[in-house]
Amino acid sequence: MSVLRAVRDVATDRPRASLTGAYAVQGFGFAVMLTHIPAYKDALGVGDDAITLAFGCVCVAAGTGSALAGPVAARAGSRRVVTGGLVVAALGVAAVGLAPTLPLFLAAFVLYGLVLGAVDAALNMQGVDLERLRGTSLLGSFFAANAAGGVLGALAVSGVELWGLGLGVSHALIAVVVLAAVALLAPGLVRTVVRGGPVAPAGRPGTPSGVVPDGGGSAVAGTSPTARAGAPGAGAGVGAGVVVVLGVAMVAYPVGDSAVSSWGSVFLHDVLASGSVVAPLAYAAYQLAVIASRVAADTLVARLGRVRLVRSGGLLGTAGFVLVALSPHWSLALVGFAAVGLGIGVVAPMAFSAIGDRAREVAAPGDLERVTDQALARLNVFTYVGAVLGGVLTGVFATADHLRLGLVALALLASLSALLAGRFVEQRVPADSGSVTAP
The missing domain is CATH 1.20.1250.20 (MFS general substrate transporter like domains)
Incomplete structure (x- = not known):
């Protein structure tokens, strides 16, 4: 280093x-x-x-x-x-x-x-x-x-x-x-990230790029601009189609999260006759796996790249839902719920990183922060679209007779993350260089 x-x-x-x-x-x-x-x-x-x-x-x-x-x-x-x-x-x-x-x-x-x-x-x-x-x-x-x-x-x-x-x-x-x-x-x-402009945190002119407080008066400043002048689409925002595709790719997480929290214990108890002590473990296995996958995600991005990580996560989530749907015993279903958490847990954070990169590719110098924030806000709406969709699916497949079919529907949704993983590609512009300065 x-x-x-x-x-x-x-x-x-x-x-x-x-x-x-x-x-x-x-x-x-x-x-x-x-x-x-x-x-x-x-x-x-x-x-x-x-x-x-x-x-x-x-x-x-x-x-x-x-x-x-x-x-x-x-x-x-x-x-x-x-x-x-x-x-x-x-x-x-x-x-x-x-x-x-x-x-x-x-x-x-x-x-x-x-x-x-x-x-x-x-x-x-x-x-x-x-x-x-x-x-x-x-x-x-x-x-x-x-x-x-x-x-x-x-x-x-x-x-x-x-x-x-x-x-x-x-x-x-x-x-x-x-x-x-x-x-x-x-x-x-x-506190302040000003890209491509000469504004310092206290309004002082002449300090380029981003500033982050460290509690002791220091600041991190990256060189400017962070988007290339004259790059294709410079000055434009991230296209609605890009936001929608990444949103669709990540929507499996909020839908799956809503469904597992609503169905998981019901599926183990009513369909697989697990007993009331075991039933809550469905959500526990899923949630612990989500946390584990996200803890490891940043390291895995460095090793595998974002595209391979999302594709692998989508496939693992799909396999997990299928395993739960086909499980004859609650113990196998718990493995499936854990696989779901490991798989779809990484997709949402990677989607937000990806939309940040798409913003860097299209934003004009000095406009990157606005373009990025706008794109992130729009993508975040899909979190709640997914939550609503999860509630709808819960209502449609709520009975024990239909839960297996509902899990298959979730598997199909998770597969979209794998199919659209290519849209998560890392930035196509140079990363910021930077220096540390003190006021």
Whole structure:
């Protein structure tokens, strides 16, 4: 490793740690909302239909928030979207827990969904920025942190239930935890990344390219421009077709995630007669495999390349769903669920890295940040399209007689990731060079 690279890695260590924490906080909060469903039903005296409506509203609101994140980040910066969004999300968590009526509950849930989508998109903007500044794949580990945060959120809900805390008190405490984490992490996030322009973090002219705080006054600056003048499509945004293709390629993850969380234990219990103790292990095997695949993803990108990794992941996910569908015994199905997690878990982070590269190929000098953020926000909408589609599939194939057929449908969807893996090719423009400067 060159001295320059070593210094740059040290300078970006704090932003990397802070962003990892922010991804985990986002996953933590979302898991708290998901795993409190029985408590919501009891507190409001409503049935499954009302809760289904609430989560449908969350998906629509999150898609809207994701789409809005691009223009908002262009004006305020992705760091402010992340920090401000997490603060509002924490308030939304508290409001959901304290809502005395169904209309107020739905309003609080919609508010939470709106910032959920905005923060998701802005986190990925930060992640792509940091990948460029560090010169290596990082999104896999960030997505792993998000999944791990979800596990912690579920454990937190279990803990507050064990202690017998009321819904309002537990949500308020969890909101305080999120707010404290935001206060701790915010100073280390990527503050300003200005590509192809002479703007420094404090508004001082003459400092080229991107700047990342390391907590001690240092900054990472890459040379400019990061897109070639006169390159094909220079000045344009990433085409809608490119966004759609990558979105379709990655949609197997949110659909599969929704389906496994809804069907997994039901399939083991009702179809394979596993017993109530074993049934929850379907989601556990899947989720642990997702985390493991994402932890390894960045290293695997360096060894295999993004295209081979996505193709392998899509094929493994397809095989996993088929194995579950054909399993005569729950033990074999658990292997299949783990294979699904290992396979489709890597696709989403690689899609966001790929859209960042597509932005570099088409953006004019000085316009890369806007083009990238816009493309990332649009791609992130497919996360919630997938969640809605997963809910639809759950309804269509919900009975035990149709679960095997539903798993085959998921296998076909996962195969799209393998078929479209060629669209995940690494950047076709030179990587940033850079230097470390201190003000």
